[in-house]
Amino acid sequence: MGILEVKNVSKRFGGLKALSDVNLSIAENTVHALIGPNGAGKSTLLNVLVGKLIPDTGSVTFEGQSVLGRKPHEINQMGISRVFQTPEIFGELTVMENVLIPCFAKRDGAFRMHALESTGREKEMVEKAEAMLIDVKMIDKRGMHAASMSRGDKRRLEMAMCLVQEPKLLLLDEPTAGMARADTNNTIDLLKEIKSKRPITMAIIEHDMHVVFSLAERITVLAQGTPLVEDIPENIKGHPKVMEAYLGTTHGEAAE
């Protein structure tokens, strides 16, 4: 039994079958990559996992509990965090405040009237946030406006915000999209470091094969809404079905 179990999930948008009969099991403490050409249903599947979409049929369970019908904040409270394709951060707040918010959310739950506490005096929270910023090498930017940072830094900050909650499952939606090679490599190193520090399960959607093959321990290839193959990276490389799916439908996005 994996930490996340997807069973017979189907989703239709009008006449379009986005997902048909998807079965997926993500084992605890592994990095599991979901790849596939455009329109394969990767993002739809991710949106089902975080509660943004409700599938027409099938079940999704996390640690034995169903996630279907729960709101995004409830799913986060179960221990699932998500990094978006375009970084979703609190742009008008400082870097430090951005990291403090998830700390408080983890401690206090979905809502608490802590109107007479002082943010700066919650020592435990501040120390936790600072330690996280040191980990992602952003401590010197703690006072900066989040919106004024580079895209790479925003991504780094978003990851810090997810990781400070110590999620059991981290979902990454194209974490290196639009990044320069150096930034991409930094992100890979960061994720490897996180993985080595404490047990965590990650599910990555990625187009960049360099990232996929540096990180993934297991790969599922999706095409036209169904899983095509699932195997270890070595066996995915050069798999005839995979080659066909990519070369047959797109213009060599996997060529990297």
Next chain:
Amino acid sequence: MLGLDRKDFTLVLIIALVALLAPFLLNFWPTESGMAQFNAGYPALMQRFAIYGIFAIGFNILFGLTGYLSFGHAAFLGVGSYSAVWMFKLLSMNVLPGIFLAIIVSGLFALVIGYVSLRRSGIYFSILTLAFAQMSFNLAYSVLTPLTNGETGLQTTLNDPRILGASRTAEGGIPVPSLFGLEMNATSIWKIGGWEFQFNVGYYFAAALMVLTFYLSIRLFRSPFGLMLRAIKTNQTRMSYTGLSSRPYTLAAFVISGMYAGLAGALLACMDPLAGAERMQWTASGEVVIMSILGGAGTLLGPILGAGVIKYLENIFSKINEGVLHGWFDFLPEVVKEPLVWLFARFTGEGWSLTLGLIFMIVVIFLPGGLMEGARRIGDLFRKRGKPSDDDKEHHPKPAAHVAE
């Protein structure tokens, strides 16, 4: 100190000092001089500074922090006034029960309106709150007449029961609202040179409450709760994927700011025990929006500053009628004088709202962060000559596009 860091504590102290010395600070010219009409140091106006300051501080907790622009906050002001006057009629002329009831009732009212309105955000939220306020206004005029006394307005009479107080004073008049015997309209006058300084009980009572509410709002701004409210303004998607539910946060902010408005309404009734439905009209709701934006929404001091500036200008400009203008331009020949008086009369007296509109436009266009942004820019000019500025982003959040957010 008191749960604040030194900088914030100093700010509260300064506000308290200014409030304490206002009768001196606002009395710019001697009573006999021609400029005396520009003085602001008389009780009725100073009371309004403090009361509308409270209203604006409360409004800022909702609008400044969460970005939800309510266009119906006057409803809570009106409900506060009615509640307080009912207490004066039924219980006693002591202001405390009236204020207490006003805060509770307006809080509950805000809970109901907020629960419905906060299902939508942006312009739809604004329209919903506006609709609720106009509904309350019209109900107060029609169906609810037994509660509100319709067009006449609710007022204290000689026949009110006042179980814990007296229906009439020994002289046979209607008693005045008081705080354990201290009558709200009691004023002592202190003459120094040509100046007359007026110390009014009602003003000091309202000012003390304003300082208290200001202190509470700083605490709220600096708390994790305030941080969450600012997070709502910035990114609700990230908020929910961080495990936070934004609805209860916005609702709590809405109720708190409704209670602030209720307190302000009750204080209006304490100064003059009369509550009319026009207090709930949309113009009153719009006024507090203008105060916040003019002063600087989302800043601590901005709303108080905005409330003060608007109430002062309203008072001064309304007073300048054609007679006064004729006096000013008397030295000019008739041909020049008449058109000049005609022109100025459009902007003063009853035309004051035209001036307000112009000021508002100028501020929104050139100082989107309000007067507080202006103050900061001036401060930066001076600081540049000395040390590099230590920019406190929390104090001066980035000016955002307010109106149609």
